[in-house]
Amino acid sequence: MRRKDTTNRLPNGLFLTAALAAILPLVYGSIERPSLLPTPPMGFNNWARFMCDLNETLFTETADAMASNGLRDAGYNRINLDDCWMADQRADNGSLQWNTTKFPHGLPWLGNYLKTKGFYFGIYEDAGNLTCGGYPGSYHHEELDANTFASWGVDYVKVDGCNVYAMHGRTLEEEYKHRYGHWNVVLDRMEHPLIFSESAPAYFAGTENRTDWYTVMDWVPVCGELARHSTDILVYSGAGSAWDSIMNNYHYNTLLARYQAPGYFNDPDFLIPDHPGLTADEKRSHFALWASFSAPLIISAYIPALSKDDMAYLSNKALITVDQDELAQQATLASRDDTLDILTRSLANGDRLLTVLNRGNTTVKTDVPIEWLGLTRTGCTYTADDLWDGSVQKVSSHIAVQLATHATVVYRISLPKACSAVVPTGLVFNTASGHCLTASSSSVTFQSCSGQTSQIWQVTSSGTICPLSSTGQCLAADGDAVKLQACDKSGSDAQKWTYAVTGNLKNVNTGGCLTEGPVQLKTCGDERNSQVFGLPSGVQLSSGA
The missing domain is CATH 2.60.40.1180 (Golgi alpha-mannosidase II)
Structure with a gap:
């Protein structure tokens, strides 16, 4: 399918900008095809609980348990294999092979078994020449592998990003875009495109300079249906605090709400309900926060042994309804x-x-x-x-x-x-420093977030940004300075702002971007740390940076 237009109206009042669309000008991305995955996926994946200790019995037992204990009927209808399912070598014709010791009946058999139990079948590969576990990667075999997966009954592929190296003069970020973009083209050409879970952003998270991470996040909603954006959740056997791991991925997710729309979902990684390091309240928080984000709800646990309490919160119908809400807003x-x-x-x-x-x-x-x-x-x-x-x-x-x-x-x-009227309301915060825009008399500063009303802002449909603490005042540009002024009912451009998928807040009058330091307007840069902001959900994205 070829693109008919470079600027398309999307659900929830969002706009796909021409600049973003131009990343892959020949194909429809997921946010233009939300019917492929209109709500976030729910199901099971083996990795966080079992890592490479996977086999056929694990998946048949899991499917049997989920079909009988109510999880499937609650919406958890996907069962996905992760790394290490493969044979060490490809077949003579280049196709992937499964490990016949781990999967004696074969993956087509397993796919059919899962289908008869009411589940969809998902699988794992890697954009490099090797997977993270050292098995054959899909580099230069993307079309063959996609068609092989489809022949096995797979409808969902997670493509990891280990062993990817910059080539042909490309930067590393450009190399990931090239490879994941090729996967997008391959999947789009299929009669029944596979759901595409991308891991590219995770390989750029956690750096002091976040420009490359932001840049990767700009294009993943065009390429696929969901993206792992940060570190792996703590595995069952891993050292460290499971709660700290959850909070780390929760934090990353709060920085990326602007990217989510029907058809594309930010993925903060698996639910780990049987992790021994979590209290009951921490497990419930994990689930409630992911549901509030409309994040994927993929359980990585030994399903047959889940406790009644774990089953109760994982099956909470009201929270699952929130997670699966068709508006797909991220809290x-x-x-x-x-x-x-x-x-x-x-x-x-x-x-x-x-x-x-x-x-x-x-x-x-x-x-x-x-x-x-x-x-x-x-x-x-x-x-x-x-x-x-x-x-x-x-x-x-x-x-x-x-x-x-x-x-x-x-x-x-x-x-x-x-x-019934709602005005998008909340923090305006720098996603690198975490500092909150704070109103004080006629001035504004960036300060540590402190829970004060002076740090809560309303963003109107006309593009004005107003502090709750100062009725009748609006954020305004005065040359390169930024301050509060009495709201101009005539609609002064100095008091109007646009918000782009890049996270830039641009003043309509000056064309300058809000910049942290002393609060000021500067020339809009290439997603600099000082110029990328999180805003309340429901704010309309504009075209351009």
Whole structure:
């Protein structure tokens, strides 16, 4: 299929910019073809729990257990093999072979077995010449491998990024784009394209200069349906804190909400419900946060031995409904301090979501003002349903929250018709430093996020950015300076801003980009650390940087 237009209207008010579309000008990317994967995948993968200790019996036992214990019927309908399923060498005709000791009946047989149990079949490969485990990679065999997988009944391929080296004068980032772009072309030409899970961004995460990471994230939504963007979740046998690992990947995900749209999902990695290093509240938080993100819910655990408590939260219908919401918005930060993260998003039926995480080590009580959720206090009463216990609050000014250490609560808030308006509201923060834009009198600064109302902003459909703490004031450009001014009802361009998929906030009047340091406008650069910002969910992306 060939592209008919370079600027396409997408669900949720997003625009695919001409610059982004030009990355792969010949094919339709996933955000242009959301019907391939309209909601994030749910299922099982062996890696975090078993790594290379995989075999046919593990997958048949897993399928049997998920079909009988309710997980399949709850939506977990994918079973994916990870690395180390292969033979050491390709066949004489170049095709991949499975390890016949691990899979004595063969992968076509396994694919058919999974299908009869009501599951889709997914598999793993690598963009390099070898996989991370040292098995044959797909470099120079992409089309053959894709067609081989399809003949085995596979409809989902995870392509890792080990053993990729810059070639032909390309930079390493360009090499990944070239290889994953080729995978995109191969899959797009198939009669039934495979779902494409990309691991490229993970190989650029964690560096002090994040320009390459941001650049890779710019093109992965065009190439595939989901992307692993950061470090692996802690494996079952790994050293370290499982909770710290979850929080690390949670943190990365909060930096990337602008990329997510129906058909493409940010992937913060697996759910690990049987990890012995997690408390019950930490397990539930892991699940609730991923559901609030509309992230993939891929379990990596020994499914037949999951406890009743684990089964109960993994099967929570209300949270799964949030995860699978067709709007596909990712929850974003409305407020953050040293202990609490408060996140919000909208749902397809107009409801508003509130998720509160206690990162601290003591029980916390707090009140969340409804204005922080983009709602109005004047004459409105809202219904807030606790998605864990089903309890209901009627609220008109704030939502009362009490959380144990490392616990998370999620409220689904229904809006009366007369009070259904929502303004995207939350933090404007630098995704490299983590500092929050802070209002103070007529000036603005970047400061450590402290949970104060002065750090919460509303972004209107006309492009104005207004602090909750200073009614009637708007963020404005004054030459190269940035300050607060009385909002100009005539629509001054100095008070209008555009927000691009690159994370740049550009002033309409000057064309300069908001820059951290002393707050100022500078020439928009190539996704510099100082110029990439996270904004509230629901903010419309503009064309250009």
